[in-house]
Amino acid sequence: MLQHTEVAGQSSTHGRGRDPHFIEGVIANLPLFRGVGRASVALVSSCARIEHHRRGALIARQAEMLPGVIAIAFGLAKLVLPRRRGDEKVLRFIGPNESFGEAAVLLGRPCPVDAFVLADSMLAIIPAQPLRQLQERDTVFGNNLVRTLAEGLLGLVADIDASARRSSAQRLAAYLDSLAEPHSGSADCAIQLPVTKTALAARFGITKETMSRLLRELKDQRLIMMNGRTITILDRARLAGMAA
Amino acid sequence: MLQHTEVAGQSSTHGRGRDPHFIEGVIANLPLFRGVGRASVALVSSCARIEHHRRGALIARQAEMLPGVIAIAFGLAKLVLPRRRGDEKVLRFIGPNESFGEAAVLLGRPCPVDAFVLADSMLAIIPAQPLRQLQERDTVFGNNLVRTLAEGLLGLVADIDASARRSSAQRLAAYLDSLAEPHSGSADCAIQLPVTKTALAARFGITKETMSRLLRELKDQRLIMMNGRTITILDRARLAGMAA
DNA sequence: CGGAATGTTGATTATATTCAACTGTTGTGG
């Protein structure tokens, strides 16, 4: 992991950080605000702020209060739970136009996870108060909020289901197959892992050593080829088959 | 496990099953409807129905559509995820005045879990349509819905955190300590497990054999005494200590 | 280039599952 122990202060709000139009654009793009009127978006945006963070920065700490819902304009973040020893379990990766913290912020509860930025990123911080207002006044936003929370819940259950039902080898095979999804053909295809193998391992709830061994297993069986973060799927049918 | 493979049909709606006042009473007691006006409760209740189920009955099946949000008037149910082999992981127990299925019902998604009744129970089935209506028209209900979903989400994260952070022995110790919570004194106290040890094991994500061994360990260390489902805590401080 | 971060590999160990046999408990129908 990258070296950080303190929550990073917001770096200088350079560029268009204070441009209200810019913040509105970021916020209007969030699924939470899909279909929400410009006036509502403007109201929320006027309370929000932009932060830039360097790769590795800690942007939220478990058990501390969040300053608001955090949305990613660009970059990449991970939500992690600390484990015994020094390592961690990744709950979710958060990419552009995604957000997190809705549940904790709306309930006024402390953040249940640590959040790190995996690449230089721009975030929008949306405080609780205008969100609570909108929730009551704007039906569309209320719907979006319910949908976001419900999807989060079903997503977590699906995760738990996957790890209860399938071995880590099977989950890895299923994941690689899902990355190949866009390539509709059954021909060999090269895919790029979106994050480091170590981070992926943490996402599957295993160690980087175990992940390394599982990948080697697939390589030895001629199911994949590996070159750094690029993986070539050689036998997609058999890979999907072992995901069972 | 009890022997059932089909979703149980509703048993005869005997007693006060069709009494509208009765259904309203059940529904008004749910956290989801706390503070919601009588008119709204009556509207939803008029679409709801009551079902009685015998111990062991399957009341919802994974991947099938739910007929609505399911609330327990009395009795006890468990939400489970099937695992490899025949056994299962318990996500949650649902007691009187609790409900489940909000996320799947509101999103129109299939039920993510199997649900069984652990004791003879009375359920209320609340279909999606009036819930969606209320969500948009009734601010209090909307708030309750958001709160319920958000709490469910944080609860799941807390669960995942617990199993990532602590060994099953530690979780068990913490759980026993939490059952003793009401008895404020540090004196020995006898507590009753709310469900079978097998079901508790599944709740902790371990097998009944492992649970049995963990409890024996605690017994051998003179931390507890055991008599069926009654457990006497002999050294609460040390028990809490090992929960770390 | 140099140093941090990332990834690999082998040996060992921890933790819990699986399998199997057995005992105890409970609820039900005869």
Added chain:
DNA sequence: CCACAACAGTTGAATATAATCAACATTCCG
């Protein structure tokens, strides 16, 4: 009320799975 069957719990031995420890190789950036 008893006998029986289904369920619940216990225990031991063998096994599976992945974590941990330690050392090293590789890649990525500044």
